[in-house]
Amino acid sequence: MTEKTRAREEGLHRSDNRRQELMAAAAYLFNQRGYDATSMRDIAREAGMLAGSMYYHFSSKEDLIVATYEEGKRLISTAVLEATDGVEDPWERLTQAAIAHMNTLFGGNNFSILLCADISRTAPTLRSRLIEIRDSYDKLFMDLIEDLPLADDIDKGLLRLNLLGSLNWSTSWYRPGGQTPAQIGAFFVRVMRDGLA
């Protein structure tokens, strides 16, 4: 049985592989230069293809962007859910979530970092699609913070933005060599819990 035949029987076509390759190439370039500065020709070249051919796999650039964004959300959501699974203590759950968040961001996959890019300046139609995807990830953190034992006067929404701001902003400065992503994530949660004074 040839490889092709087996793939066919499993409902997989060659296009499924190429589709993944295109998404990987796109995510790589999106991270490097942003959506606007990455042309369809750039992505095609990176994947060893011509620009027109990509439209067999994705019907528009916007759909390709959304696909990579969604893949990023899928990967980081899975990682955070796995990391908190079975952990009881609320603060420990948040710590493990932050660590998993950071490890996924800087663990080599080019998809998840896309969720940390500021999309407030992207075109409205695309933006609304991306917001919906990211909100479903942010909800994980909202739930984690909801479970924290806090004083009544603490704005939990603001607290989530506080933590996610620090975590996400790290994508604009983090370089390997200093503290590890896990150490950074744990540090931010610890400061938030214990304070400094």
Add this chain to the structure above:
Amino acid sequence: MTEKTRAREEGLHRSDNRRQELMAAAAYLFNQRGYDATSMRDIAREAGMLAGSMYYHFSSKEDLIVATYEEGKRLISTAVLEATDGVEDPWERLTQAAIAHMNTLFGGNNFSILLCADISRTAPTLRSRLIEIRDSYDKLFMDLIEDLPLADDIDKGLLRLNLLGSLNWSTSWYRPGGQTPAQIGAFFVRVMRDGLA
């Protein structure tokens, strides 16, 4: 004495006004759509001019971007320095700096917010020019944090990134109506100092 003559005597040309108008139009659009998605024709139209005419005032789009960015740094630096001037207590100094930072960002000037945009994906030659400008602002916060009475094992560089991350990230979600910018800034510093548990 005509208006033109007085302007001339003060060393001001009409071009100085138009230059400011161009920068204001550019900053407005840069905030709305980002650098790449804002064309020179967009800016010119916003300022009531034709695209080619702008090259009398700025020799390139990159120079115009840098000029707006620098103006933003000038405004927010002044605000933070004034807010901390004469304040003694290190934590209170940081609190006042955070409040001034937020008040300037959301106080209606379109320049300062530009400093909070993630520039890690902008073209290298432009990026290096912007980094240099922003670093000179970040230094203000580095100094403020350096003066905090902290345990020896606290990474002060990481602490600055922690706070600036939260503050800067607010530009991607803040909308008028909830907590004021000043309240948000003060909250982030208070959580950092006192913790939650």
Add this chain to the structure above:
DNA sequence: GGTCCTAACAAACAGTTGTTATAATGACTG
């Protein structure tokens, strides 16, 4: 009045953009 400078317009430049229509390739099927 002649000359110079400021400031803007008008039109074009070459290159790039996302996208589309059509044709070619090539592997599997019967």
Add this chain to the structure above:
DNA sequence: CAGTCATTATAACAACTGTTTGTTAGGACC
């Protein structure tokens, strides 16, 4: 071997990009 279908190449499209050029109107200065 002929036919089918998935996948890619080719070539073109109109629109837009930053920038340059030649020109012009108007005021200031000697």
